[in-house]
Amino acid sequence: MGLFDKIFNNEYIKPRASEPPIGNYNYYQWDKPDFVLPDEFKLDENSSLEDALKVFWTAGGLDFFNVCDSKYYSWDWMDFVGDLYTSIDEGEYSAKGTGYKIPLPDKTKKELLERGVPAVFLTDL
Numbered sequence: 001m002g003l004f005d006k007i008f009n010n011e012y013i014k015p016r017a018s019e020p021p022i023g024n025y026n027y028y029q030w031d032k033p034d035f036v037l038p039d040e041f042k043l044d045e046n047s048s049l050e051d052a053l054k055v056f057w058t059a060g061g062l063d064f065f066n067v068c069d070s071k072y073y074s075w076d077w078m079d080f081v082g083d084l085y086t087s088i089d090e091g092e093y094s095a096k097g098t099g100y101k102i103p104l105p106d107k108t109k110k111e112l113l114e115r116g117v118p119a120v121f122l123t124d125l
Helices: 027-031 049-058 061-065 075-089 106-114
Strands: none
Touching (some): 027 075, 049 075, 061 075
16 A cells, blocks of 8 residues: 555544645654654655655645644654755755656645745646
8 A cells, every 4th residue: 555545544644625635644653752754755865856755745745834833743753854845955856757746736836935935845847
């Protein structure tokens, strides 16, 4: 079963009805001592920008941009997504031409762009 199939089982929080199902992993799980990063979230030196963006959005990238009160989120999750944000923003990953569609409606992309989110996170590859 792939990560997107798992989104709707008990391991994942269901998204609000107004949001696309792009992850929203159970944040409280990340700080537990027995938490294991899902294989689908592991990137290495051979990973592409497409891979990194998929992990970012699947791991809760939209929530990362909308954090208002960090007490509701796991510190380990915030570190993971924050570090991934930085590595993508600094150009650590290169596009390999395999394509990736950002899983957000155009309206949401526009709002995030207006708030200063870098275009690399909002542009389909």
